[in-house]
Amino acid sequence: MSLTHAPAGAVRQGSLRELNLALVLGRIATADRPPSRADLATATGLTRATVSAVVEDLLAGRLVSESDPAPRSGAGRPARGLVLADQGPAGLGLEVNVDYLAVCVVDLAGQVRHRTVHRADLRPVAPADALARLVEMAGAAREDAARRGLTLVGAALAVPGLVDDAGLVRLAPNLGWRDVPVPALLAEHPPLIEQVPGVPALVVDNEANLAALGELHSQPPGPASFLHISGEVGIGAGIVLDGALFRGVRGWSGEIGHLPVHPEGRPCRCGGQGCLEQYAGQEAIVAAAGLARAELPADTATARLAELAEAGDADALRALHDAGTALGVAVAGVVNLLDLDTVVLGGGYAALSPWLCPPVLAEIGARVLTAAWSPVTVRPSTLGAEAAAVGAAGSVVRRIVGQPAGWLARAG
Amino acid sequence: MSLTHAPAGAVRQGSLRELNLALVLGRIATADRPPSRADLATATGLTRATVSAVVEDLLAGRLVSESDPAPRSGAGRPARGLVLADQGPAGLGLEVNVDYLAVCVVDLAGQVRHRTVHRADLRPVAPADALARLVEMAGAAREDAARRGLTLVGAALAVPGLVDDAGLVRLAPNLGWRDVPVPALLAEHPPLIEQVPGVPALVVDNEANLAALGELHSQPPGPASFLHISGEVGIGAGIVLDGALFRGVRGWSGEIGHLPVHPEGRPCRCGGQGCLEQYAGQEAIVAAAGLARAELPADTATARLAELAEAGDADALRALHDAGTALGVAVAGVVNLLDLDTVVLGGGYAALSPWLCPPVLAEIGARVLTAAWSPVTVRPSTLGAEAAAVGAAGSVVRRIVGQPAGWLARAG
DNA sequence: CTCTATTTGTTCAGCGATTGAATTATTTGC
DNA sequence: GCAAATAATTCAATCGCTGAACAAATAGAG
Numbered sequence: 001m002s003l004t005h006a007p008a009g010a011v012r013q014g015s016l017r018e019l020n021l022a023l024v025l026g027r028i029a030t031a032d033r034p035p036s037r038a039d040l041a042t043a044t045g046l047t048r049a050t051v052s053a054v055v056e057d058l059l060a061g062r063l064v065s066e067s068d069p070a071p072r073s074g075a076g077r078p079a080r081g082l083v084l085a086d087q088g089p090a091g092l093g094l095e096v097n098v099d100y101l102a103v104c105v106v107d108l109a110g111q112v113r114h115r116t117v118h119r120a121d122l123r124p125v126a127p128a129d130a131l132a133r134l135v136e137m138a139g140a141a142r143e144d145a146a147r148r149g150l151t152l153v154g155a156a157l158a159v160p161g162l163v164d165d166a167g168l169v170r171l172a173p174n175l176g177w178r179d180v181p182v183p184a185l186l187a188e189h190p191p192l193i194e195q196v197p198g199v200p201a202l203v204v205d206n207e208a209n210l211a212a213l214g215e216l217h218s219q220p221p222g223p224a225s226f227l228h229i230s231g232e233v234g235i236g237a238g239i240v241l242d243g244a245l246f247r248g249v250r251g252w253s254g255e256i257g258h259l260p261v262h263p264e265g266r267p268c269r270c271g272g273q274g275c276l277e278q279y280a281g282q283e284a285i286v287a288a289a290g291l292a293r294a295e296l297p298a299d300t301a302t303a304r305l306a307e308l309a310e311a312g313d314a315d316a317l318r319a320l321h322d323a324g325t326a327l328g329v330a331v332a333g334v335v336n337l338l339d340l341d342t343v344v345l346g347g348g349y350a351a352l353s354p355w356l357c358p359p360v361l362a363e364i365g366a367r368v369l370t371a372a373w374s375p376v377t378v379r380p381s382t383l384g385a386e387a388a389a390v391g392a393a394g395s396v397v398r399r400i401v402g403q404p405a406g407w408l409a410r411a412g
Numbered sequence: 413m414s415l416t417h418a419p420a421g422a423v424r425q426g427s428l429r430e431l432n433l434a435l436v437l438g439r440i441a442t443a444d445r446p447p448s449r450a451d452l453a454t455a456t457g458l459t460r461a462t463v464s465a466v467v468e469d470l471l472a473g474r475l476v477s478e479s480d481p482a483p484r485s486g487a488g489r490p491a492r493g494l495v496l497a498d499q500g501p502a503g504l505g506l507e508v509n510v511d512y513l514a515v516c517v518v519d520l521a522g523q524v525r526h527r528t529v530h531r532a533d534l535r536p537v538a539p540a541d542a543l544a545r546l547v548e549m550a551g552a553a554r555e556d557a558a559r560r561g562l563t564l565v566g567a568a569l570a571v572p573g574l575v576d577d578a579g580l581v582r583l584a585p586n587l588g589w590r591d592v593p594v595p596a597l598l599a600e601h602p603p604l605i606e607q608v609p610g611v612p613a614l615v616v617d618n619e620a621n622l623a624a625l626g627e628l629h630s631q632p633p634g635p636a637s638f639l640h641i642s643g644e645v646g647i648g649a650g651i652v653l654d655g656a657l658f659r660g661v662r663g664w665s666g667e668i669g670h671l672p673v674h675p676e677g678r679p680c681r682c683g684g685q686g687c688l689e690q691y692a693g694q695e696a697i698v699a700a701a702g703l704a705r706a707e708l709p710a711d712t713a714t715a716r717l718a719e720l721a722e723a724g725d726a727d728a729l730r731a732l733h734d735a736g737t738a739l740g741v742a743v744a745g746v747v748n749l750l751d752l753d754t755v756v757l758g759g760g761y762a763a764l765s766p767w768l769c770p771p772v773l774a775e776i777g778a779r780v781l782t783a784a785w786s787p788v789t790v791r792p793s794t795l796g797a798e799a800a801a802v803g804a805a806g807s808v809v810r811r812i813v814g815q816p817a818g819w820l821a822r823a824g
Numbered sequence: 825c826t827c828t829a830t831t832t833g834t835t836c837a838g839c840g841a842t843t844g845a846a847t848t849a850t851t852t853g854c
Numbered sequence: 855g856c857a858a859a860t861a862a863t864t865c866a867a868t869c870g871c872t873g874a875a876c877a878a879a880t881a882g883a884g
Contacts, residue, residue, distance in 0.1 A: 010457035011431040013842055013869045019423040020871090038832055045422035050871055052833060076831025077879040162782065170785065225661050237749070246653065248751025249637050252782045255748040260779060261675060263741045272744070272779035329675045332684070333745060336667040337649070339660025367672060367684035370574065370664045373582070425840050425871055432841090450861055462842055464862060488860025489850040 017054070018405040020046060024054045025063060025084075025404050029109070030221070034067045034081025055082060061408040062088045063108065063400070084108040087149030089407055091396025092141065092192065094134055094157040095389035097207065098122060098174050098233065101130065102386040103137040105145045105152070106393035108400065110217050114144045117386060127169075127180040135189040142192045152192055153400060153407065154199040156392035157182060158207040160232065162252055167204035173269070174233045198406030199399045207388040208254050211346050211381070212238020213245055214391025217398065218382050226342035227334055228381070229256060229327075230388075231349035233282050239338070257281065259330040279326035282348055288319035302348040309355050320355035327356060328363025335368050335376055346381035353380035429466070430817040432458060436466045437475060437496075437816050441521070442633070446479045446493025467494060473820040474500045475520065475812070496520040499561030501819055503808025504553065504604065506546055506569040507801035509619065510534060510586050510645065513542065514798040515549040517557045517564070518805035520812065522629055526556045529798060539581075539592040547601040554604045564604055565812060565819065566611040568804035569594060570619040572644065574664055579616035585681070586645045610818030611811045619800040620666050623758050623793070624650020625657055626803025629810065630794050638754035639746055640793070641668060641739075642800075643761035645694050651750070669693065671742040691738035694760055700731035714760040721767050732767040739768060740775025747780050747788055758793035765792035 023044055028035060031043075037055055041048040058064045067081040086107055095102040099121055105114035116137050122130050134157075142152055159182070161172025169180040182204045193201045212228035215238075228238040235257030239246040247253055257277035258270050265274030278284055286301050289308065308316035331343055343360070345353045357378045364376050383390055400407050435456055440447060443455075449467055453460040470476045479493040498519055507514040511533055517526035528549050534542050546569075554564055571594070573584025581592040594616045605613045624640035627650075640650040647669030651658040659665055669689035670682050677686030690696055698713050701720065720728035743755055755772070757765045769790045776788050795802055812819050 010435065011428050011842095012458075013428075016423050016425075016428055016841095016870060023422065036832070046424075047872055048833065049835085049873080052835095053870080074831080075829060075879095075881040077833075077877095079832060239749070241653070241658065246750070249753045250751055250782070250786055252786075253749065253751040255751075255781050258748045258779065258781055259745040260741050261672070263673060270779070270781045275779075329672050330745075333671040333742075334749060336670045337651070337665065337746060337749070338658070339662055339665040339667075341661045367670065367682070367687075369667050369670050369682045370662070374662055374664075423871090428841060428870095448861070459843055460862065461844075461864085465841080486860080487852040487858065489862075491861060 014405075017057075018403070020044075020050065020054050021057060021404045021408070022402055024051060025058060025401055028058075028064055028082050029084055029401050034083045036079030036081060038079065040082070057408060058082075058404065061404070063404055063407065084401075086111075088151065089153040089196070089397065089400045090145055090150035091393040091400075092138060092152045092155040093210075093389040093391070093393025093396075094138060094155060095207065095210075095386060095392065096122060096130055096134060096157065096159055096175065097388075098160065100386075101134050101137060102389040103134065103141050104386065104389045104393050105141050105150060106390060106397055107150060108397050110219065110394055110397065112390055112393075113148055113150060114141050115386070115389075116141060123174075123176050127177055127182075128185050131182065131185050132189070135186065135192075138192055151194050153194055153196045154201060154203070154396035155193055156203040156205060156210060156395050157186075158210040158388035158392045159204060160207045160234065160236070163204045163206055165251060167202065169204065194410075196400070196406050196410050198403045199396065203392075203395070205251075205392070205395075206236060206238075206254065208236030208347075209238045209245055209247065210389075210391040210395065211383070211387040212240050212344075212391065213395050213398075214383050214387045215344055215346065215381055216240050216243065216245075217391070217394045222344070222382075223342045225338075225340055226344055227331070227338070227340050228344045228346050229331075229349060230347035231280065231282065231327075231345065231352075232347045235277050235281055237334075241338075256330060256334065259333065261326050261329045276326055276330045280323040280330075285319050285323045288322060289313075289316040290319075302351050306351050309352075317355065320352060321359050324356040324359030325363060328360040329367070331360055331378075332364050332367035335364060335371075339370065341374060341376055343376065343378045344381050345378065346383070346387055350380040353378075426817075429469075430815070432456075432462065432466050433469060433816045433820070434814055436463060437470060437813055440470075440476055440494050441496055441813050446495045448491030448493060450491060452494070469820060470494075470816065473816070475816055475819065496813075498523075500563065501565040501608070501809065501812045502557055502562035503805040503812075504550060504564045504567040505622075505801040505803070505805025505808075506550060506567055507619065507622075507798060507804065508534060508542055508546060508569065508571055508587065509800075510572065512798075513546050513549060514801040515546065515553050516798065516801045516805050517553050517562060518802060518809055519562060520809050522631065522806055522809065524802055524805075525560060525562060526553050527798070527801075528553060535586075535588050539589055539594075540597050543594065543597050544601070547598065547604075550604055563606050565606055565608045566613060566615070566808035567605055568615040568617060568622060568807050569598075570622040570800035570804045571616060572619045572646065572648070575616045575618055577663060579614065581616065606822075608812070608818050608822050610815045611808065615804075615807070617663075617804070617807075618648060618650075618666065620648030620759075621650045621657055621659065622801075622803040622807065623795070623799040624652050624756075624803065625807050625810075626795050626799045627756055627758065627793055628652050628655065628657075629803070629806045634756070634794075635754045637750075637752055638756055639743070639750070639752050640756045640758050641743075641761060642759035643692065643694065643739075643757065643764075644759050647689050647693055649746075653750075668742060668746070671745065673738045673741045688738055688742045692735040692742075697731050697735045697764075700734060701725075701728040702731075714763050718763050721764070729767065732764060733771050736768040736771030737775060740772040741779070743772055743790075744775050744779035747776060747783075751782065753786060753788055755788065755790045756793050757790065758795070758799055762792040765790075 041051045065085045067083045093104045101118040103116045162170040167183040208230040215222045224243045230236045237254040237256035258275040262274035266278040268275035453463045477497045479495045505516045513530040515528045574582040579595040620642040627634045636655045649666040649668035670687040674686035678690040680687035
């Protein structure tokens with residue numbers, strides 16, 4: 001049933017204002033032009049009187065600011081446009097990946113206001129040391145943010161692996177992490193975050209999930225429902241349904257890399273056989289293209305593949321076509337199951353999408369029952385390499401936009 | 413982001429009462445024992461004063477009634493228990509399937525209060541005639557319901573095929589239906605439904621979706637997230653996520669029958685190759701068991717298979733094992749993707765589950781990365797053959813429970 | 825240049841719904 | 855029979871939305 005879900009708990013007097021604060025702020029956030037109070041009233045169904053009162057709260061809390069009057073034709077008192085404040089709360093995005101550390105700061109409007117990437121092979125580094133370096137970068141990010149009038153209200157860390165509810169990294173195979181208690185390790189450093197009710201100080205999540213969120217909130221915003229596939233050494237997917245990330249019962253959704261595409265095919269390190277990862281993972285493509293593993297650091301493998309394909313190298317083109325076909329088989333299954341109309345190729349796949357998209361689309365066309373009535377779009381990610389860090393930071397500020405009352409209670 | 417979603421529109425004074433009516437009624441519906449007003453107050457976080465006022469509205473609207481005081485030990489004034497009324501609004505469930513028509517009436521509490529099944533081969537019958545028979549059965553159901561004090565407030569029709577938003581049956585291959593405008597055909601008959609704000613008079617939906625909803629609201633209620641697989645001639649799945657049916661972008665989710673399990677295997681009538689349906693569909697199992705298609709009407713095929721397997725017939729056991737393995741490959745993919753912890757085998761699979769579950773579980777164990785940490789349950793459906801009709805009727809009354817204000821506005 | 829139409833935004837009395845404390849109701853146990 | 859305990863109701867106070875009137879600011883007509 002797709003009913004409008006009622007809030008879980010009791011609805012009291014104050015909830016009313018909380019909900020309308022979120023409603024109006026959300027409208028301001030998603031509008032394509034700075035809306036006036038009158039625009040907001042007609043868009044939300046509230047009276048202008050209520051919108052004025054709500055906006056007054058938002059202005060007082062410095063979540064929105066008035067912009068120059070938008071040029072408008074016709075008579076009447078000119079409107080004052082409302083935009084998300086470029087100062088105030090901001091989100092801290094952190095990412096630990098196989099070959100880099102990334103930190104970024106995203107403001108309310110979703111703009112990336114700070115970004116640092118530190119390239120290094122993290123596999124030989126102990127988790128505590130990797131996190132210590134990240135905290136150092138985050139400290140510098142916080143100072144830079146403060147100079148811009150931004151306050152960090154929460155952090156999200158992207159990790160290429162399975163994370164449980166408590167933030168414990170159960171397994172990050174390509175990083176060599178196992179049962180790493182990230183929150184406990186980070187708690188040993190001085191806090192960088194100003195706590196706000198309703199915003200967790202630290203969220204640890206799968207890199208593919210956060211990259212999908214980044215895509216959802218990118219400019220222009222992605223569709224409400226799509227599948228975002230991060231093709232790295234492993235293959236992870238973030239599933240966005242109706243504008244929300246679907247995490248699964250335990251938060252371990254999106255393991256598309258282990259969808260069986262050749263059930264009696266190559267054995268996989270997961271214990272299964274014929275998993276997608278064995279046919280469309282980075283190592284599989286590199287091997288199929290005839291490139292020796294040794295001469296290629298992980299972070300240049302896709303770039304080298306793209307170069308070769310661009311130059312018309314037959315082995316590389318065949319390898320990419322085969323990988324795209326395997327990917328297409330898996331994607332066709334997902335589309336049949338979930339009836340999605342958009343598939344985004346991210347991570348290492350983004351740069352390879354000119355060669356991957358055609359075979360993926362071919363498999364979808366052949367295997368998806370409903371493709372005849374409704375076309376499926378397959379496109380590369382709009383965000384760059386550190387999409388997960390941006391998505392992580394964005395997920396923090398989205399909480400403020402979704403529940404502004406917490407911030408307002410703090411800021412008075 | 414798993415935020416509590418705010419209602420889409422403006423939140424006004426009246427919404428407050430609407431939301432709390434739904435909150436309290438929902439609590440009454442899901443409680444295992446009739447709760448008192450005081451119980452509801454502590455459970456919801458509302459004050460007893462508010463709960464009393466809300467309950468008064470619900471009693472006046474005959475959505476709940478007071479039950480005998482629940483036996484309780486200790487001092488104090490005895491509580492008056494509150495239960496969903498066994499009179500008042502009810503849902504009409506309709507089902508057109510290959511070999512039967514079914515009609516049922518479900519009351520607020522989810523009890524099936526009326527049920528009629530008419531067995532017949534519907535394939536040679538024109539859609540309009542099939543629907544006319546169904547309407548005749550529904551008329552009798554309404555009279556029976558009225559005698560029990562029940563008012564039909566909405567109907568849902570289950571069809572084994574693809575249905576679009578407007579209720580047009582795009583394609584029901586096993587029934588031979590194509591582009592059947594069900595709402596228009598039903599509009600030619602006198603209405604059976606008393607319109608209530610917020611409850612659509614007629615919803616047409618896929619049989620697998622509605623069967624999954626039936627399982628969700630069965631006694632005892634199913635888990636909040638699970639996959640329900642209806643194994644008939646085709647194989648459809650209903651995906652329940654966080655207590656809500658996931659329908660996909662266009663309402664065509666759950667086409668699990670066309671998940672590729674042997675990408676270069678048998679051609680499928682969908683145009684793809686190696687679809688699950690070719691290995692675990694009813695016809696495939698029957699053929700693999702060496703049973704001639706002609707001697708078996710569709711509705712007895714699974715019964716006959718179960719008989720043979722029970723008797724130890726080697727061909728039947730092998731056919732079921734192979735089908736279960738194919739099903740397990742597909743299910744393992746779904747579990748990897750969505751991280752579900754429960755899979756329900758319904759429809760024709762329910763009776764065959766003693767032989768299907770073991771190979772399905774084996775494939776899950778071998779292929780699901782996270783199975784080691786979190787076991788996946790595979791079990792047969794608790795509802796019987798006409799699960800879709802019950803789920804359809806249940807989906808109607810769930811709307812009343814979710815939005816009682818509409819009914820109360822009507823009933824004064 | 826002035827007047828009118830038009831649109832924006834604010835002010836304020838009224839009202840519905842929740843709250844919290846006090847009150848009433850009803851039973852158990854001493 | 856009385857005190858303790860639990861259930862449910864009553865009522866003034868309060869919070870936040872509404873609707874209408876009003877003030878502000880501009881374009882266009884004459």
